[in-house]
Every structure is written in structure tokens, then in C-alpha cells.
Amino acid sequence: MVTIADVAQAAGVSISTVSYVMSGKRTISQDTKERVERAIDALEYRPHASARSLASRSTNVIGLQAPLRSGVDVHVVMEIVAGIVREARMHQYDILLLTSDDAEGLHRATRASMVDALLLMDVESDDPRIATLRELATPSVLVGLPRGAEELTCVDFDFEAAGRMAAERLIALGHRRVALLGSPREVIDRHTSYAERLSRGFLAACAEHDVPATVHQCPTTHESVRVLNAVLAEHPDVTGLFIHNEGALAHIAARAATIDGLEAIALCPSDIARTVPTLVDSIDLPAEGLGSAATQAIIALLAGESTPKVRLLPAVLASSRGASEPERAEVAGR
Amino acid sequence: MVTIADVAQAAGVSISTVSYVMSGKRTISQDTKERVERAIDALEYRPHASARSLASRSTNVIGLQAPLRSGVDVHVVMEIVAGIVREARMHQYDILLLTSDDAEGLHRATRASMVDALLLMDVESDDPRIATLRELATPSVLVGLPRGAEELTCVDFDFEAAGRMAAERLIALGHRRVALLGSPREVIDRHTSYAERLSRGFLAACAEHDVPATVHQCPTTHESVRVLNAVLAEHPDVTGLFIHNEGALAHIAARAATIDGLEAIALCPSDIARTVPTLVDSIDLPAEGLGSAATQAIIALLAGESTPKVRLLPAVLASSRGASEPERAEVAGR
């Protein structure tokens, strides 16, 4: 294995000089710098991560708890993780995958100094991990917006604005009775906050326009079609649908397309929307961007920069009907 | 931070004694051992991962390259990763998530001594990473079975046996013309080996029974229904379908259920099969088990135990039609 001592010898300088060339924490003459860099390249030297972390007291690793099989929106989770990894690498950080959902994993990683910071996905309202996070005092960011996490940094998509936007779009299209076909029961039961925020925004906007609206839970399978049928049976005047359910989207959209006068818009990643041509519009769920944003927040935190406690990515309407330019919802904060 | 010195002091022993209590590499009296263990618990001591790895020259970390958005079988990928993480933790290993698909990431992680071993998913036939792996000489395991990786350890599901099993089951059900609706074009084009192995087994078994069979690529969307329609238009006598396509499964199964005499079986994780009630049978794709098996192989490698070069998990028929006990395909090796 090539060590810093080998590089120093090859370049004819001391070990500390090599270190300072790499970190830039001390001024080094151009000549020396070049000699050292050449030696590094020639030897393909990579500093030993553990040695560096032991001496510098930081690991350049971020611990991530991702829901690996919560059964919901696997696609979205994947993209978020992809965004996290990509952004982390851009800032010289690596991602350590912690077993999901147990506070013990957070403890372990932190106490053993394996990570500089923690990133948590899929956080529930009364998640025990929030208490652990507080106690550990490790820089951390939540992807999500649980209640009772006021002092923690949260990054999420602005589901409430997305709900409003969907309602307003359907109303602008002329619909006078609308329905939201949303997450499956499990998600609601787990008190994942996004479902609630989405329907709150949706219902609020409908109420403001005096348009009657209902919200329905949907299984993530073809069974969702039954829900749609039931909704239409009960409210035959529903003509506008807003779908937020990865697994059900295709089924519902396909069924809806067979019914005259019915129009559907959806909240989903844009590449998914593209596979469902019968949608009138879609609101983009920027999953990868969400991952990037969360990582950016963590990195700002680690750099000691001030970061807003809550950052919500704006909802953007990706109109398929030749809209001129995408509408943007406001960025919210608290 | 609590260090080993704190524990030693609290227990009234030397630092090395504490270390030996933890590693068990030296005999320690019962009395001393208990005192040290009490001190460890009381102080909630966790050895500093970097210090340990610097001194012991091993990290207890496995690097993982997982395809985070290849567009295929997100669900399966997720479950495999879940299996990997779970199994790794059982053996005191952690998982470092490397950016997918670049050989550079493998280099980095290895040269910087960040990982003890590498786990690669989604390996293509002429993957540049295979050369890198050879050059690095780091213990590694592939999830998949690429050609030209003879000296590397591979773990995969026995797709060929699954193909045979599906064919034989359809034939046993009385079908005299069958079709395999398989992976989307991209997967085939990337030379991912599993699609090929599956259809090889399927066609071979059909040929042995003199049952005509065809194989078709399927998009992962509702468009797959068109493929089904086209197949039926061309071969009206097809009555047995074998589906292997996560995204298309529900669509095809739903459409197939509307056609008299048509029966479908699928290859997919069992929890997915459960959401598609119109399937006659399904062959379980043990995604999580695949992850566990791959991790077990890595750990055996790290322990210096001998491991078979190739391990294929057997195909198991999960009959929905009151079968007595699940059939098993043979384990293959090379």
C-alpha cells in the first residue's frame, strides 16, 4: 500500500508538506506543490481513509437510513437515494447505509464515529428516532416533515402546494367536482406527513373555489380501480381526478381514459408520468432533487453554514397540454 | 467521547486487557472480564471505527454498487439491498453505498482502504468493472452471472431452472402453445444475463415436450398489453403465458384474465404475486434471499473459507392452486 511517506520520499519533501499540499491549509510554493502532485499521480496515492479520519476527527461519511421495503413508492425512494449519493460524492462524502428504522443503528454509527452526519428518510410523526437524534447531537437532516421535530432540519417536497396546484388546475380545466386518489392505508396509518399535507392543500383550494372534493385511500394494486368505480358510483358528477399513488396510477389512468369527460392529473416523477399518456397534466415529484437538496442541507450544516430549518421544494406543473411555461408554487418556510 | 483508556481506568486494568476482552484473542480471567464488560456497559463505550481499522487493517465495511435507477425491477433491487444490509449487520459488517456503475468508485474505495470487500449488482457481460475487480484483487462477489467472469464469485437466482419450471408447469396444466413475456428491450440490450438464461430454460423445456413456444420483450408499462394482443393475434392458439416483468405484470395479468382459456404464471417476489390474484401460479424470485446469499459469500471469502465460484438459488414454485408441496428445481453449479 502506498502511504504518505512514500509520496514524501518520492517528491523529496517531508510528510507534513505532502499533507499541506493536499489540504491546502498552508501556503506551499508552486514548485514544491507540483513535485508533490506528480508523485501522488505517479504512485496513484490515496490517503488511507481511517488514518485520515482518526487524525482529523471527521470521516467524510454520511449515515443514511432509507426505507428499503416499506412497500410504498419504491421508485421514488430509489431516486431520492440516487440523488443523495450523487450530491454527496460531489462534495467528497460517502454514504453508509444503516439498517432502516432502528434508533440503535443511529447510536452505533455515531458513537463509533463512523459518520459525520445522519440523513433520515421516511420519518413518522412520533418517530423514536427523533428523540435519539436530539440526544446524539450529531448534525442531521430529515427527508420529510414530521410534527414535533421543530429544532431539526427538514427537507421535503411541498406537498401542500402540490395539492393546491392540482385542485386549481382541475378547476381551471372546468371541473366542478373533483377527487383525490391518494396513498394506501398503510401510509396514512403510519402518520407519514406528506399524505396529510397533500390532501390539506387540495381540499383547501377546492373549498376556496366552492368546488366539492373528496379524498380517498387507494391500494397500490389493480384493486385501486374498484376505489375509482366506487367513487364514481357515489358521486357521478366527479369529472376531475388527482392521483398520487405510484402503484395505482397506471390502473386508474387506464380505467379513467375509458370514461367520457373524465380527466386525470397526477403527482409523480416525470419519467413515470411519461409512461401514462392519458394524463392531462402531471405535477413533478422531483425525487432525485429532493435527495440532492437534503444532502446539500447536511453539507451546509457540516460546514457550519446557517441553513433554514425547513426547506420545501416547490411544486411545478408539467403540463402536457401545450402550456406556455411551467407554473411554480411558492417556496414555504417556517 | 469515551475511549478505551476510559474503560481501562474504570475497570482498573490496562488498555490491552480491555482490547483482549473485546476481541477474545487472549485468555482473560472471568473476574477481569466481567469488570471490563461492566465498565463498557456503564460508559456505553463503542470502539472508534477508524482507530480500530487503522490498527487492525480491516474496516468491517463492504462496498456496494447497486443500480439505483436502471429502470428495471426497482422492487427487486430494493429487496436485494435490504437482504444485503440485514445479513451484513448480522456479521458485524456495514455497507458503504458506492456510486453505481463506475469502475472509479471501486478504485477509490479500495485504494483508500474504505472497504474490506466489494459487492456488485447489475453486472453486464462485458462490464469494465470486471477488469477493475481483477486488478484490485479485493475480495468481491457479483450478484448476477456474467460471462467471462470465471474466476470471480457469483451469486444469482437460477433463472434457467425457473424458465424450465414455468414451461413444465404450463404444460402440466394442459397448455399446448405458450409464450414468455419477458424483460424490456433495455435489459436485453445491456446483455444482462438473466433474461437470456430464463428464456433458454423456458424454450428448452418446451422443445423437449414438443410444445411450440415464443419469447417476447415487454415494455414495463401498460403498453405491454399491446404486446400481449399482438402475440394472441399472431398465435391464437397460445393459452399459457409466463410473465417476467415487474412493471407489466399487473397489466398483462388483468388483460389475460378477460380472455377465456388463457392462464398466466409469473416470476416475481411472492409479495408481488399476492397482489395479482388472477395468476394461476407463480415462481418466487427470492430477492432478499439473494442479497443474503451474496453477503454470506462475501463473508466466507473474507474469512478465508472456500466458497463455490457460482451459487444459484433454486427456483421454487409457489402454487396458488392448492398444490401439496412446493416443487424445487435443482441447484446448478459450474
Next chain:
DNA sequence: TCTCGTTGTTGAAGCGCTTCGACAATCGCG
């Protein structure tokens, strides 16, 4: 009784890196 092998414990030497304090060389200014 003496010596030898066990058993249990310890001190100290690293592992490869960062960083502090020191120091020589050079520069700018009165």
C-alpha cells in the same frame, strides 16, 4: 525444593494521517 510451562496481564510500538509550533529564508520598510 527447584524448575518449567501455563495463565493472566501489561507496556510499548506502531497503523497512516493531521496539525501545532519552530525555524530558516526571504521580503519590505524606515
Next chain:
DNA sequence: CGCGATTGTCGAAGCGCTTCAACAACGAGA
């Protein structure tokens, strides 16, 4: 021309752990 400030480089002290060699204490065999 002399003095302090600046610039560039280095030696050495750790970071927290593992592990080797050494050693004290003790029982067993001669």
C-alpha cells in the same frame, strides 16, 4: 543596513486502537 513580518518547510506529537513481547504469579512434575 537592520529589524520585524511573511513565506515555505519540517519535526514531532498525537488521534484511539491492536498486538507483540515480556513478565509476574502460580501450580505441577522431577
